[in-house]
Amino acid sequence: MPEPLSLIDQAERQCLARGVRFTPIRRRVLEMIATSHGALKAYDLLDQLAKEHGAARPPTIYRALDFLLEQGLVHRIESLNAYLACHCPEHQHGFQLLICRGCGRVEEMHDDDLGTRLVASADRHGFSIERQTIELEGRCQDCTSQAAAMAENAQ
Structure with missing residues (x-):
């Protein structure tokens, strides 16, 4: 399993190659998911992000998650309604x-x-x-x- 930092670097390169913006919020959400020991729910991510960015609201998280899903950087675990970093987005x-x-x-x-x-x-x-x-x-x-x-x- 790749290290979280290499996943972030890989995500950055992939987004650059595809011409899509890997914003600081998207990057941070991916970092939180990649460094988690299990899957994370959207509101767990919101709680963590709100500690760093007081203005973070549910749409902030859901937009970042939608982007990460579209780019194949995370998986949504339907049965848990949670998210997991994809360790081989290619x-x-x-x-x-x-x-x-x-x-x-x-x-x-x-x-x-x-x-x-x-x-x-x-x-x-x-x-x-x-x-x-x-x-x-x-x-x-x-x-x-x-x-x-x-x-x-x-x-």
Whole structure:
């Protein structure tokens, strides 16, 4: 996983190449998301930003998030209504998110074969996919190990 600073540098280069403005507010919102240990909700971001910029309001955050989503720099986790930094924004295919119910960690995964199979299946049904997000909920390896250790100790 790239360091948050390299993600910001990559985002800056990507925005410059696309001719879009990577404003200080957009940059700061991406920094907050990239340095978070999990996904962040819009109002969590607003609370953090308001401490730095007293004039920050919900539209400020939502405009920044919309921009970051459009540029592929963050993902919206539908089931959590939260945002996660994309650690490989140059990847233009579908992605899958592994969401741990234990610790809340979210990991981005790219199974291109799965994406290709979904597109082919949709094509057979006459359906054109415009966006694909697959969220898989379960337990990460650490939480599974901890639960197993606790169960073993309880016996």
